[in-house]
Amino acid sequence: MRLVIKPKLRAPSPRSEQVFRPRLLERFGNAIERKITLVSAPAGYGKTTLLAQWSHSVRDSLYFAWVSLDEQDNDPARLWRHIVEALHLAAPEEDFGTDVLVGVSVTRRSLFETSLPMLINVLAELDRRLILVLDDYQFVTNNDCHDSVAFFVEHLPENVHLVLASRSDPPLPLGLLRARGEMDEIRDEQLAFSEEEAAYLLNETMGLDIGSDDLRLLLERAEGWPAGLYLASLSLQNREDKHAFIEAFQGSDRYIVDLLAEEVLASITEEVKGFLLRTSILRRLTGPLCDAVVDREGSGKLLRELARSNLFLVPLDERGEWYRYHQLFSQFLRYELESSSPELVPVLYGRASAWLEGEGYFDGAIRHAVAATDHERAGLLVARHWYSYVLAGQMATVKGWLESLPEVQISHDPALLLVEAWIFILSGRGEEGERLLTLAESIPHEGSLPDGTASVEAGTATIRGIFGFGGVRSTLEAARCAVESEPELTSPRAALMRFGLGSSYYLSGETSLARKRLEEALELTEAGQPLLRMVSLSYLSIIAADEERLDEAGWLAREARSQLSRFGLQGVPQSSWVPIALGYMLAKGGDLVEAQAELESGLSVRRKLPNLSPWPTLIGLLALAQVFLARGDRGRAREALAEARTILERYPDSGIFPELLEREERGLRKGRQRDGSLDGELTERELDVLRLLVGEMPVTQIAQSLYVAPSTVRTQVKSIYRKLGISSREEAVEEARLRGLI
Numbered sequence: 001m002r003l004v005i006k007p008k009l010r011a012p013s014p015r016s017e018q019v020f021r022p023r024l025l026e027r028f029g030n031a032i033e034r035k036i037t038l039v040s041a042p043a044g045y046g047k048t049t050l051l052a053q054w055s056h057s058v059r060d061s062l063y064f065a066w067v068s069l070d071e072q073d074n075d076p077a078r079l080w081r082h083i084v085e086a087l088h089l090a091a092p093e094e095d096f097g098t099d100v101l102v103g104v105s106v107t108r109r110s111l112f113e114t115s116l117p118m119l120i121n122v123l124a125e126l127d128r129r130l131i132l133v134l135d136d137y138q139f140v141t142n143n144d145c146h147d148s149v150a151f152f153v154e155h156l157p158e159n160v161h162l163v164l165a166s167r168s169d170p171p172l173p174l175g176l177l178r179a180r181g182e183m184d185e186i187r188d189e190q191l192a193f194s195e196e197e198a199a200y201l202l203n204e205t206m207g208l209d210i211g212s213d214d215l216r217l218l219l220e221r222a223e224g225w226p227a228g229l230y231l232a233s234l235s236l237q238n239r240e241d242k243h244a245f246i247e248a249f250q251g252s253d254r255y256i257v258d259l260l261a262e263e264v265l266a267s268i269t270e271e272v273k274g275f276l277l278r279t280s281i282l283r284r285l286t287g288p289l290c291d292a293v294v295d296r297e298g299s300g301k302l303l304r305e306l307a308r309s310n311l312f313l314v315p316l317d318e319r320g321e322w323y324r325y326h327q328l329f330s331q332f333l334r335y336e337l338e339s340s341s342p343e344l345v346p347v348l349y350g351r352a353s354a355w356l357e358g359e360g361y362f363d364g365a366i367r368h369a370v371a372a373t374d375h376e377r378a379g380l381l382v383a384r385h386w387y388s389y390v391l392a393g394q395m396a397t398v399k400g401w402l403e404s405l406p407e408v409q410i411s412h413d414p415a416l417l418l419v420e421a422w423i424f425i426l427s428g429r430g431e432e433g434e435r436l437l438t439l440a441e442s443i444p445h446e447g448s449l450p451d452g453t454a455s456v457e458a459g460t461a462t463i464r465g466i467f468g469f470g471g472v473r474s475t476l477e478a479a480r481c482a483v484e485s486e487p488e489l490t491s492p493r494a495a496l497m498r499f500g501l502g503s504s505y506y507l508s509g510e511t512s513l514a515r516k517r518l519e520e521a522l523e524l525t526e527a528g529q530p531l532l533r534m535v536s537l538s539y540l541s542i543i544a545a546d547e548e549r550l551d552e553a554g555w556l557a558r559e560a561r562s563q564l565s566r567f568g569l570q571g572v573p574q575s576s577w578v579p580i581a582l583g584y585m586l587a588k589g590g591d592l593v594e595a596q597a598e599l600e601s602g603l604s605v606r607r608k609l610p611n612l613s614p615w616p617t618l619i620g621l622l623a624l625a626q627v628f629l630a631r632g633d634r635g636r637a638r639e640a641l642a643e644a645r646t647i648l649e650r651y652p653d654s655g656i657f658p659e660l661l662e663r664e665e666r667g668l669r670k671g672r673q674r675d676g677s678l679d680g681e682l683t684e685r686e687l688d689v690l691r692l693l694v695g696e697m698p699v700t701q702i703a704q705s706l707y708v709a710p711s712t713v714r715t716q717v718k719s720i721y722r723k724l725g726i727s728s729r730e731e732a733v734e735e736a737r738l739r740g741l742i
Helices: 022-031 047-058 076-090 108-124 143-154 174-180 195-205 212-222 226-236 242-248 253-266 270-279 287-294 299-308 327-340 342-358 362-371 375-391 395-403 407-411 414-426 430-441 456-467 472-485 494-508 511-524 530-546 550-566 573-588 592-608 614-630 634-650 657-674 684-692 699-706 710-724 729-738
Strands: 036-040 063-068 130-135 160-166 183-187 313-315 322-325
Touching (some): 022 047, 022 183, 063 076, 076 395, 195 212, 212 226, 226 242, 270 327, 287 299, 287 342, 322 327, 327 342, 362 395, 375 395, 375 407, 375 414, 375 530, 395 414, 414 456, 430 456, 456 472, 472 494, 511 530, 530 550, 550 573, 573 614, 614 657, 684 699, 699 710, 710 729
Parallel strands (some): 036 160, 036 183, 063 130, 130 160
16 A cells, blocks of 8 residues: 655656746745745646745755645555655755654644644754645645644744645634734735736747747736746747737636647547546556556556657656646646547546555545446445555545445445444444444355455454443354454454454453453564554453563563654554553552543543444453552542443443452542541531532522531532542441431
8 A cells, every 4th residue: 555655756857838927936935934935826826836936946055845735645654654755855864753753643742742743843853944845735635634724823933934835715813823924925916927026937938030029918818827828938939910819818817727638638649548538537647557547558658759849748747647627728628528538537547446446545546446436346346445544544534435436335345334334433423423333234245355354254343342332241152253263374364353252351350361352463563463463462461460560561562652652543442452451550550640641541532432442441440440549549449430330231241341440449438437537527517518419409408507608518519528538428428327417
């Protein structure tokens, strides 16, 4: 699987017909003292060309990083991976934390609390100024992407300047940046060609010898639109009556593009025209891909010839391997193709999809299959390749694939239902995931699934054997079924299934079997499965702590944390295992303050997503109750145990947890009976208030009975709670009775 597309990370190479624009380049140079430059204009105004000129003019004196965005970057994980790789290419001697960000999660917590601050800190230490260009930012529509870029801009170091090139204003705090004087703006009125620039293009570069009156008329008709002028110059090359053509040059952008594209197509050979039309379905072109789409050889050579002839083909690398069409020209070519040969369009998309899949560009393969309306193939590709994307943290990408398919197709395909169930459950939507599992089981299906899973039953058993929503006994049974369905250690899911079996054994109280299976899972975990490795290490740390092997437990927990940091998994809900394991180990070792902090950190994540698997939450709550009790905070210990009791009421089959909970509750009661001391003696007035708390009398009536203000009673109630070590009225009454105070 390819996670980074290298041609996207290089500015386009200069071309001989480009117009050098010193007035705008000077403006860029002056603007870098601010945080950001926004280049906002419609298509064809030369935004990319101008920025590429700037890149090649200054890259020897400063770092210059470039990312060409497209719709696939509308996923926080993909967006920031490409940005980090671009920074690394610009300054290869610097460490931009690529290892940390390579698996960056799509969640806000991972980006805002860890990954982006780390990246910003590294940038602040650069020895030279750095320019980062995000070209075609209009393709980004995801709110999480926008929020992360806004955060990045807000905390941008003084030595870094961000350039956003877009066809529309992005939903960033532009007003605030403008008011602070932190943003420069270059818009279509600045990008429009001047008369001098138009004359240079038409007469000096293209050699058309256009008179000044005609030139001004053409400039007026095109309204300075650089792409329109360039298209006009191509069409003017073979015209004897240039004046007549220029006088007829008018209309909306669409008609201008249509007219000029038709004129250009009419001047080329049928072979080249056929090639252009058939390859117009591609966003990026390279020789082998074009060979596959047009069903011919020699496309690489033809692409180089077209690039040299300036036929709307933009090189994407300096080696001449990857190209793209000018977008307006590409749109026109597709219109012509769909008008002249509509039956050919899905065939071409299908060929592109097959080539892209064979080369490992699975997202492109799926996108082209959808464009071909071949939803059956697209669904097959999703069901075949989803696993590696999810393990790389790109759940948003897989979710987007599923959303591109008809809902009725997913609802009748058990393989796709299982993929969707994984996405839901990993995102904390367990009830919806369980519904999808039940639906998948109800659909008849024989044989293995596209991703290699032995059967639908094996797929559902794997999920249930890992997340355990039905209870411990059913979880263990499902985990055993999963392993029996694919017993081979060479299976891509071997580690995952053994993790499910090991965790189920632990929940059942069979610790030695649990350790054995979890160690097998850890040994079988591949490099591309950091999430599975992280939770396996966490479980093994808890087992080691139970067995008083605290040094080993500490090493395992810290290794789990290193996986979390190295692959940017902080925001994935399952990462909450790491602080729970660390807190568990620290509590066993008597480091109560740090243990409390870690346990509360892990539990806070899981409380926000109540439909996650309950077992890690119970482990954390019971450990936290022990910490509170050891620190003398019986009130909060009671709250933790009450929260655990509420969870157990929803899961009658809870394995080891009912006994563990009862043991902790007995310890709390015994501790209360042994310790008769108060945190300060109750005053006579506090005793009066305590006796009145027995009934349901509100504070205002208690105040009236004692002839004091309600605020005085509230203060006395708080003092009673503090001295008794409790936190509620019911607990106060119970504690007072145990102590014989009422």
